[in-house]
Each structure stands twice: as C-alpha cells, then as structure tokens.
Amino acid sequence: MSSDWPLWEVFIRAKGGLAHRHVGSVHAPDQELALRHARDTYTRRLEGVSLWVVKSTDIVASDPDEAGPLFEPAEDKIYRHPTFYDIPDEVKHI
Amino acid sequence: MPVADELADDPLEDAYYDYLLRIGDDALILGQRLSEWCGHAPSVEVDLSLANMALDLIGQATHILNQANNGDGDELAFKRDVLDSTWQHLLFQQLAESRDPFLSAIASKAVKEVAYHRELASEWTVRLGDGTDESAARMRDALDWCWRFVPELFEVDEALEEMIARQTVPDPRSFEREYRAAIGDVLAEAKLEMPADQRPILGGRRGHHSEHLGHLLAVMQYLPRTYPDAVW
Numbered sequence: 001m002s003s004d005w006p007l008w009e010v011f012i013r014a015k016g017g018l019a020h021r022h023v024g025s026v027h028a029p030d031q032e033l034a035l036r037h038a039r040d041t042y043t044r045r046l047e048g049v050s051l052w053v054v055k056s057t058d059i060v061a062s063d064p065d066e067a068g069p070l071f072e073p074a075e076d077k078i079y080r081h082p083t084f085y086d087i088p089d090e091v092k093h094i
Numbered sequence: 095m096p097v098a099d100e101l102a103d104d105p106l107e108d109a110y111y112d113y114l115l116r117i118g119d120d121a122l123i124l125g126q127r128l129s130e131w132c133g134h135a136p137s138v139e140v141d142l143s144l145a146n147m148a149l150d151l152i153g154q155a156t157h158i159l160n161q162a163n164n165g166d167g168d169e170l171a172f173k174r175d176v177l178d179s180t181w182q183h184l185l186f187q188q189l190a191e192s193r194d195p196f197l198s199a200i201a202s203k204a205v206k207e208v209a210y211h212r213e214l215a216s217e218w219t220v221r222l223g224d225g226t227d228e229s230a231a232r233m234r235d236a237l238d239w240c241w242r243f244v245p246e247l248f249e250v251d252e253a254l255e256e257m258i259a260r261q262t263v264p265d266p267r268s269f270e271r272e273y274r275a276a277i278g279d280v281l282a283e284a285k286l287e288m289p290a291d292q293r294p295i296l297g298g299r300r301g302h303h304s305e306h307l308g309h310l311l312a313v314m315q316y317l318p319r320t321y322p323d324a325v326w
Contacts, residue, residue, distance in 0.1 A: 027139060
C-alpha cells in the first residue's frame with residue numbers, strides 16, 4: 001500500500017535553460033517507480049522536459065524555529081537587491 | 095501509387111477495414127478494462143498511471159475507428175497489459191514503416207505511448223513477481239490465465255494475409271520470436287516461469303467472445319443509449 005511506500009519530492013524543468021522547480025511529491029516503492037509516478041502525476045499537461053525525484057528523507061531542511069537568526073538579518077539590506085538597475089525586457093526569469 | 099489513393103476509391107475495402115477494426119478494438123477494449131481500475135489502485139499515483147494508459151489507448155482507438163468509419167468512431171466505438179503492450183509495441187514499430195500513410199502516422203504517434211506502457215507494465219511485473227509470496231502467487235495465476243490468449247495475437251487469417259501481401263501491414267509472425275524472448279526476459283527478472291502453452295482461445299477476430307464482452311459493452315453503451323444527445 002502507498003502508506004508503506006516512501007515519499008519522494010518531485011522537481012520539473014519546464015523547458016531547456018530553466019532550473020528544475022519543486023512541484024509536489026509522490027509515494028513510490030523505489031526510485032525507478034518514483035520517476036514513473038512523477039511522470040504520470042505531474043507531466044500530464046506538457047509541464048516539462050526533465051524530471052528529478054529525491055527521497056524526501058534525503059532533503060536537509062532548515063529549522064523553522066531558527067527562521068529569525070537565519071532570514072531576518074536580510075530584511076534591512078535593500079542594497080542587495082538589483083533594483084537600481086534597468087533590466088532589459090528580453091531578460092526573463094531573473 | 096500510394097496505398098491511400100487506391101483505397102480512397104473504396105475506403106471500406108474489406109481487408110483494410112477489418113484491419114482497422116481489429117487494432118482499433120484491441121486498443122479500445124484494453125483501454126476500457128484499464129479504466130475500470132480507476133479508483134481501485136492502492137495509491138493515487140498508480141490510479142493515475144492506469145488512467146493515463148487507458149486514455150492513451152482510447153485515443154488510439156478513436157483515431158483508428160474514426161478512420162474505419164469515415165470520421166465518426168463513436169458509433170462503432172461504443173459497440174491485459176504487459177502481454178498486449180509488448181505486442182503493440184513490436185507491431186507499431188513495424189507499422190510506422192507502412193506504405194499506408196494513415197497507418198504509418200497513427201503507429202508513429204502510438205509507438206511512443208505504448209513504449210511507455212510496456213516499460214511500466216514490465217516494471218510492475220518484475221516488482222509483483224519478485225515481491226511477496228502473495229504478489230508472486232497472484233502474478234502466476236494472472237499469467238496462467240492470460241497466456242491462452244497470446245497465440246491469437248500471432249494468428250494470420252485471410253483478411254490479414256491480404257494486408258500482409260500488399261506490404262501494408264507487418265506479418266505478426268515475423269516478431270513472435272522477439273515477443274516471446276522479450277516476455278521471457280521480463281518473467282526471468284520477475285522470477286516467474288514462462289507458462290506452459292495451453293489450448294489457445296482463438297476466434298476473437300471473427301467475433302467469438304466470452305460472456306465478459308456483453309457486460310463490457312453494456313457499461314460502454316450506457317451513456318450514449320441513455321442520453322443520445324450527450325456531448326462533452
């Protein structure tokens with residue numbers, strides 16, 4: 001049953017040149033079937049040209065309790081944003 | 095002269111028409127059978143795999159039966175997997191080279207779909223055959239049951255003989271050895287034994303079916319019979 005199967009995180013590259021993006025997860029008994037389940041579940045409508053699956057337990061996640069020290073120091077550093085440049089229209093996905 | 099031009103004068107020319115009905119019905123019935131699993135698989139992922147394959151097959155059937163019926167397949171239309179997808183894959187690979195432009199086009203498209211069906215069905219066969227005692231026993235039973243229908247896939251009758259003679263379609267016997275070897279490989283990996291040959295069930299191509307077909311058709315015909323004008 002699927003409850004006995006490990007969880008896999010699914011990443012899709014929408015088209016050449018773009019990065020893989022996380023789209024969701026699937027249950028599967030092993031890595032080959034995880035890829036097939038990801039294909040059957042998440043690429044039914046031409047969503048992408050490449051798939052990655054990663055065992056959920058292999059992902060190292062940050063601790064939500066440490067969100068303060070991890071992320072808040074960036075809040076007042078607006079000079080790190082490239083907002084002082086004009087970005088050409090041709091440049092998408094920046 | 096291209097085959098399609100010859101046939102254009104007489105689109106329902108018997109052997110060609112029969113052939114379209116056969117490969118169209120193969121896809122339609124397996125598609126309907128697979129769709130019956132929807133909601134019964136052990137996980138939503140497997141449900142989707144089965145429904146995706148069913149939709150591929152019903153799409154193939156729609157194209158083929160539409161061609162057989164001059165563009166209206168619904169009237170005709172609403173009239174098991176590793177074994178069939180392997181056969182379909184071998185057939186469509188060759189059919190993609192057909193002299194007939196329609197058969198060549200539909201086979202070129204379908205060959206990618208059935209290649210995936212074949213891989214998925216083979217992977218599941220391996221996992222279930224080489225799984226638990228229970229899954230292995232069920233696979234053996236299923237294989238034993240389905241094996242008697244395999245010889246019909248390679249049967250050549252007069253109608254098919256005629257199509258083969260015109261080099262419009264491949265002779266299925268030309269890939270029977272490859273088929274048996276491919277199934278043998280999957281079974282070996284699944285730690286399942288090749289079933290012993292049984293008395294084959296033949297005659298489906300001539301309209302001789304088991305009682306299952308009546309129930310199947312009743313389900314398939316329910317909607318158009320109850321709501322003749324239904325569209326979606």
